Amino acid sequence: MAARGGQRERPDAVQLDRLLSERVHKEMRHQRLYTRYTVNPLLPVHTVTRKPMSWHDNIDEPTDDEFLKLFHRAALEPRKKYPEPQTESQEIGWNTTPLIPVDRNDCRLHFPRRKTEFTT
Numbered sequence: 001m002a003a004r005g006g007q008r009e010r011p012d013a014v015q016l017d018r019l020l021s022e023r024v025h026k027e028m029r030h031q032r033l034y035t036r037y038t039v040n041p042l043l044p045v046h047t048v049t050r051k052p053m054s055w056h057d058n059i060d061e062p063t064d065d066e067f068l069k070l071f072h073r074a075a076l077e078p079r080k081k082y083p084e085p086q087t088e089s090q091e092i093g094w095n096t097t098p099l100i101p102v103d104r105n106d107c108r109l110h111f112p113r114r115k116t117e118f119t120t
Contacts, residue, residue, distance in 0.1 A: 039067060041074035 011019070039045070073081065078090055085091045104110050 039070055039074075041070055045071070045074075 078086065079094065085094045100109075102109075104112075
């Protein structure tokens with residue numbers, strides 16, 4: 001309790017222990033221990049080259065198939081990841097197949113570059 005003069009009494013060892021245990025219980029209530037980590041496929045992965053004389057870099061480790069599958073899926077273009085566009089801007093250019101077959105002999109639709117004496 002506070003004294004009338006505005007000075008507080010110093011808490012004894014029992015009160016300090018009670019305050020510490022209360023604080024620890026509050027912290028433990030809001031903490032979670034995560035033991036399974038995954039790679040965020042939306043972030044780019046930067047690789048670092050190995051050091052040739054390092055012994056721990058030259059140890060062969062087993063490959064993680066789930067990680068490799070996630071890694072390769074993140075590198076795919078959106079048309080191979082999703083069956084339909086996910087955003088409005090992906091709708092532009094989603095269907096890239098031509099509406100009519102390309103005929104290079106048809107001069108109405110094919111305009112090749114031509115060399116003349118003025119444009120050489």
